[in-house]
Structures are given as C-alpha cells and as structure tokens.
Amino acid sequence: MAARVVVVGGGYGGATLAKRLDDVADVVLVEPKDAFVHASAALRAVVDPEWQARVFYPYDGLLKRGRVVQDWARRVSPHRVQISPFESIDADVVVLATGTAYPFPAKFLENEADVASARLARMRDDLARCDRVLLVGGGPVGLELAGELTAAFRHLRVTVVDIADDVLTSGDFLPELRATIREQLEERGVEFVTGAPLAFLPPVDVGTYAPFTVETTTRVPLEAQMWFRCYGSRAQTGYLDEELAAARRPDGRLRVTEHLTVVGQDRVFAIGDITDVPESKRASAAIAHADVVARNVMDVLEGRRPSARYHAAAELIVLPLGPDGGASQLELDGGRREVVGPAETSRIKGRDLFSTDVAELFGRA
Numbered sequence: 446m447a448a449r450v451v452v453v454g455g456g457y458g459g460a461t462l463a464k465r466l467d468d469v470a471d472v473v474l475v476e477p478k479d480a481f482v483h484a485s486a487a488l489r490a491v492v493d494p495e496w497q498a499r500v501f502y503p504y505d506g507l508l509k510r511g512r513v514v515q516d517w518a519r520r521v522s523p524h525r526v527q528i529s530p531f532e533s534i535d536a537d538v539v540v541l542a543t544g545t546a547y548p549f550p551a552k553f554l555e556n557e558a559d560v561a562s563a564r565l566a567r568m569r570d571d572l573a574r575c576d577r578v579l580l581v582g583g584g585p586v587g588l589e590l591a592g593e594l595t596a597a598f599r600h601l602r603v604t605v606v607d608i609a610d611d612v613l614t615s616g617d618f619l620p621e622l623r624a625t626i627r628e629q630l631e632e633r634g635v636e637f638v639t640g641a642p643l644a645f646l647p648p649v650d651v652g653t654y655a656p657f658t659v660e661t662t663t664r665v666p667l668e669a670q671m672w673f674r675c676y677g678s679r680a681q682t683g684y685l686d687e688e689l690a691a692a693r694r695p696d697g698r699l700r701v702t703e704h705l706t707v708v709g710q711d712r713v714f715a716i717g718d719i720t721d722v723p724e725s726k727r728a729s730a731a732i733a734h735a736d737v738v739a740r741n742v743m744d745v746l747e748g749r750r751p752s753a754r755y756h757a758a759a760e761l762i763v764l765p766l767g768p769d770g771g772a773s774q775l776e777l778d779g780g781r782r783e784v785v786g787p788a789e790t791s792r793i794k795g796r797d798l799f800s801t802d803v804a805e806l807f808g809r810a
C-alpha cells in the first residue's frame with residue numbers, strides 16, 4: 446500500500462504539490478472550497494464577466510489517483526488530520542498549505558464557486574451604477590484594483606486612501622516603481638489621499654452600491670458609492686494542535702527549516718503564504734516551495750533525510766494596471782534590480798494573468 450500524504454489546503458502550493466505526488470503516494474487533499482481560486486485573476490473579474498470562468502477551477506481535474514476531501518481541516522496533529530468530531534484521516538506525512546485569507550474580491554469567504562460568482566456578478570451590476578469608488582489601502586492589491594477599474598471604466602473616479610505617506614510602502618520597492626505606478630494612475634484621474642487613516646470605515650458592506658461619506662483623521666472628506674478593503678492579509682493556521690502550534694509565530698506564520706519541515710517535526714511540512722520564509726508572499730513562491738517539498742516527501746517516504754533545500758526567492762513584483770498598463774520590479778542576475786514598464790508588465794502578467802498555467806494544472810487547458 447502506498448504511503449499516505451495529506452495535503453491541507455488546495456491553493457497554489459497545495460494543489461501543485463498534490464499533483465506532483467499523485468503518482469507516488471496515496472494523496473488526500475483537504476480543501477473546503479469546491480473550486481481552486483486563482484486570486485491573481487480575481488481583480489479582472491471585478492470589471493469583466495468573461496474573466497469569471499478563469500478565476501474558479503473545479504478540483505475534479507487535478508488528481509488522477511488521489512482524492513479531494515471537500516471540508517475544513519479542523520485540527521491537525523503530526524499524524525492525523527481531523528475533519529469533524531467523527532472523521533479524521535491518518536497520515537504518514539502531512540503538508541500544511543492553508544495560505545492567507547484576504548477580503549473580497551481578491552479572495553472569497555464562500556466555499557462554493559457558484560455562490561462566489563453570484564456575489565461577483567451582483568457587485569458588477571452595482572458597480573455599473575457608480576461614478577465614485579473608494580479603495581482603502583495603497584498596496585499591490587489596492588493599486589491593481591485601481592488599475593482594473595480605471596482601465597475598464599474611464600468615467601469612474603477612484604480614490605486610494607492610505608495611512609502611509611506613499612503607496613507600496615510595505616515592500617522593498619524602488620522609488621521609480623512607486624513613481625510610475627502613481628503617474629499612470631493619476632493620468633487616469635485616480636486621486637491619492639495619503640498620510641492619514643480613515644477616522645472610521647464606511648458603514649456599508651464592501652462591493653455594494655451604497656453612497657456614503659467618510660473622512661480621514663486629518664478631516665479630508667471622501668465620498669463614494671462603493672468601497673473595497675485592500676489590506677488585511679491573514680495567515681490561516683488556527684487548526685494546529687498543541688505540538689504543532691509550538692512552531693507558530695505571533696503573526697500566525699509557521700517557522701520552517703530550510704527543507705520546509707515545520708520546526709521540531711520531521712514528517713510535517715509547510716508551504717506557501719503560511720511559512721516564515723523571508724520573502725514576499727507570492728503564488729510563484731508557493732509553487733517553488735511545492736517543488737522542494739515534493740522531493741523531500743519522496744526522500745522521507747523512501748527512508749532518507751530530506752535533501753532539497755529552499756532558498757528565499759528574489760524579490761519581485763509584477764503590478765498590472767489593467768491589461769495594458771502597470772510596472773514591475775524585477776531582480777536580474779547579480780541581484781541588480783530593474784523597473785520595467787507597461788509593455789513588459791502586460792507581457793508577463795497583464796494579458797493572461799497566469800490563467801493558462803492554472804488551467805493546465807487543473808486539466809482545463
């Protein structure tokens with residue numbers, strides 16, 4: 446009988462790993478959603494219904510031999526994943542890949558793709574009635590959303606508000622990147638209100654038509670008919686038992702070794718956004734973690750020590766502003782960093798939003 450590997454969480458990292466191990470182990474993927482959510486394409490679906498189908502990918506095309514258990518892992522121990530008070534799955538190896546939660550519309554609380562899609566459709570109907578939208582948070586998600594909104598609806602007046610004095614302050618970004626992103630958005634009429642937080646959040650739900658007025662703590666009034674919360678990424682690791690929770694940091698991330706085992710464990714690995722690997726949290730990093738862990742799981746199953754080491758990825762950001770705009774900060778050989786403009790950004794991400802790769806992973810290409 447093949448050894449059992451239970452992968453907890455079917456996002457970019459977990460789905461990639463489950464597929465890599467499908468031929469060599471009895472893979473069980475535990476995931477509450479009925480379809481993978483391609484977050485990198487979600488903001489395009491805010492403005493373009495044709496993109497909705499490229500955000501959700503049912504799990505039935507992912508594995509040939511393994512199975513997907515559609516449920517939450519409620520408590521995870523080194524050799525057992527508990528699904529409910531009555532149901533648990535024994536495991537030879539456990540891989541934790543439960544990622545981060547993020548507010549709608551970048552990610553979804555809903556577990557059914559139909560329900561999440563219906564919410565997106567309702568939001569688009571409401572958006573069509575708006576002429577002013579407020580985005581709270583000038584990080585990559587807020588700016589990318591500002592880019593999608595203004596590329597699709599030239600009449601829309603978008604305001605980005607941020608507590609910091611500039612946009613994109615959370616990462617190690619070059620000033621040229623900030624400057625070109627701001628310039629492109631300002632050319633489209635986007636207004637930036639920086640240097641002070643909102644005194645209070647809009648008293649209405651995100652992504653619905655509901656006119657409101659708020660103000661910053663410095664008394665700048667802001668009016669809009671719809672708003673989105675573009676901050677607040679949160680590692681999802683609340684399900685760990687006491688033994689595994691010993692590796693959890695105060696921010697919810699898990700301490701991992703260079704082999705991506707959870708610190709203190711030899712048969713429990715962690716990949717993706719939940720790890721404390723010192724690099725920005727990206728799908729591309731989660732996929733690279735999955736490649737390393739696939740090799741290490743095979744080592745462990747064959748009685749060896751893990752041999753593959755993970756080295757933190759080079760810092761980069763690809764920030765489209767709609768299909769044809771945006772800028773990216775890339776790291777070249779030798780560590781030199783370079784900012785490239787709309788044409789290269791559109792080529793890397795803006796046009797396809799990596800949906801071809803994801804469709805291939807889920808057997809939909």
Ligand SMILES: Cc1cc2nc3c(=O)[nH]c(=O)nc-3n(C[C@H](O)[C@H](O)[C@H](O)COP(=O)(O)OP(=O)(O)OC[C@H]3O[C@@H](n4cnc5c(N)ncnc54)[C@H](O)[C@@H]3O)c2cc1C
Binds near residue numbers: 476487
């Ligand atoms: C708008 C947006 C655009 C982005 N664009 C890019 C980009 O262009 N390039 C890039 O590299 N990165 C991008 N990212 C970042 C990228 O989405 C994340 O880094 C990536 O999702 C992390 O992958 P992951 O596998 O760690 O977790 P996730 O993809 O978050 O998946 C985690 C999965 O675990 C499941 N889960 C959670 N709790 C449990 C539980 N208890 N039991 C079972 N399952 C559970 C969740 O349902 C989810 O499916 C973007 C993010 C956003 C929000």
